[in-house]
Amino acid sequence: MKPDILFHPFQLKTLNLRNRIVMAPMTRSFSSNGVPGQNVAEYYTRRAAGEVGLILSEGTVIDRPSSSNDANVPHFYGEEALAGWQNVINSVHQAGGQMGPQIWHMGIMDNHHSGWTPSVPFEGPSEFNRPGFANGKAMTESDIADTIAAFGRAAADAKRLGFDCVELHGAHGYLIDQFFWEGTNKRQDQYGGNTIAARTRFAVDVIKEVRRQVGDELALIIRLSQWKPADFNNKLAKNPEELEQWLTPLADAGVDIFHCSQRRFWEAEFEGSDLNFAGWAKKVTGKPTITVGSIGLSGEFIAGFQGESSDPSSIDELLRRFDRGDFDLVAVGRPLIANPDWAKKIHEGRDAELKGFSRELLGQLV
Numbered sequence: 001m002k003p004d005i006l007f008h009p010f011q012l013k014t015l016n017l018r019n020r021i022v023m024a025p026m027t028r029s030f031s032s033n034g035v036p037g038q039n040v041a042e043y044y045t046r047r048a049a050g051e052v053g054l055i056l057s058e059g060t061v062i063d064r065p066s067s068s069n070d071a072n073v074p075h076f077y078g079e080e081a082l083a084g085w086q087n088v089i090n091s092v093h094q095a096g097g098q099m100g101p102q103i104w105h106m107g108i109m110d111n112h113h114s115g116w117t118p119s120v121p122f123e124g125p126s127e128f129n130r131p132g133f134a135n136g137k138a139m140t141e142s143d144i145a146d147t148i149a150a151f152g153r154a155a156a157d158a159k160r161l162g163f164d165c166v167e168l169h170g171a172h173g174y175l176i177d178q179f180f181w182e183g184t185n186k187r188q189d190q191y192g193g194n195t196i197a198a199r200t201r202f203a204v205d206v207i208k209e210v211r212r213q214v215g216d217e218l219a220l221i222i223r224l225s226q227w228k229p230a231d232f233n234n235k236l237a238k239n240p241e242e243l244e245q246w247l248t249p250l251a252d253a254g255v256d257i258f259h260c261s262q263r264r265f266w267e268a269e270f271e272g273s274d275l276n277f278a279g280w281a282k283k284v285t286g287k288p289t290i291t292v293g294s295i296g297l298s299g300e301f302i303a304g305f306q307g308e309s310s311d312p313s314s315i316d317e318l319l320r321r322f323d324r325g326d327f328d329l330v331a332v333g334r335p336l337i338a339n340p341d342w343a344k345k346i347h348e349g350r351d352a353e354l355k356g357f358s359r360e361l362l363g364q365l366v
């Protein structure tokens, strides 16, 4: 199949994308003391010059004393870090790209292998990063209120700096997802509960605060995953009805686009249909969605961290589903680390020139 269908523009609120290709958010840990430097600006600008439609930044953390477990993950607060981000977005715009930061609070974490730890304990809905592993403290109501406000300030700063959208990191077992998951949310108050609908309360309050601070026009994306690093087979929503109960409150609170993280985009979400997570999210909310996971690569990313190399692979199945209208945008991670001009090469039919992914590529920011 021809990839031309991916090269139609996409318009939604503040987004005016030249094509449907999104750079997936990828932590690179090259921002010393939380400040993204010129090397980070050049890294993203290369992808903008390589025709990526929308760049989502690596996760960048909000203004809470234990929002991060890694000293080299960028902050999205403080004068120096925000000046760094200003340089990033100016440079990406000059290269014809559009970009949003992925706003992040890690929640309860494992200690980082570097030995660096934040000045205060990790915080989450309960003490757990995963069932049976506690490594921090349960947030008080005032911690929660302060965290919600900090998410809102980060989004307001993104708008002020001129970013084209904001993505909230609500996936992969980090803070917002820790509230969603019964395995990590043991709260008895209004932020806990026995149903996925009840456990959306924290995310809903974050989204409402973001909307209060940025208004209606800034495009707002939330990234979600059913899987957790501790349990790849986990399903927060076990069927389409539960999916609707999870996503509808988020859409009602102000989400414009659902970014549906899978490790392999072609895996069916529920029995009886080949629709994937993004396909179902679009079907139950009517909102645009982004799919992701091993697009154009032979192996998936967690195995990639463990050293498994991936070769370039056909995107025909992706095109088939895109053409059917399952999702609106397609996010690509590792292929864009290996090939800053991945989008351009796909556009020009130069697939044979694409390089595969190997873990060694993570050692440099190119």
Ligand SMILES: Cc1cc2nc3c(=O)[nH]c(=O)nc-3n(C[C@H](O)[C@H](O)[C@H](O)COP(=O)(O)O)c2cc1C
Pocket (backbone or CB within 6 Å): 024, 025, 026, 027, 028, 058, 059, 102, 169, 171, 172, 223, 261, 262, 263, 292, 293, 294, 295, 297, 300, 301, 304, 331, 332, 333, 334, 335, 362
């Ligand atoms: C080095 C690396 C860092 C990542 N960091 C993040 C992150 O900060 N936030 C996030 O939501 N996902 C993160 N991911 C997941 C990617 O966004 C993406 O979902 C995953 O790599 C699957 O896409 P791919 O198969 O095209 O690489 C990361 C992945 C990689 C390879």
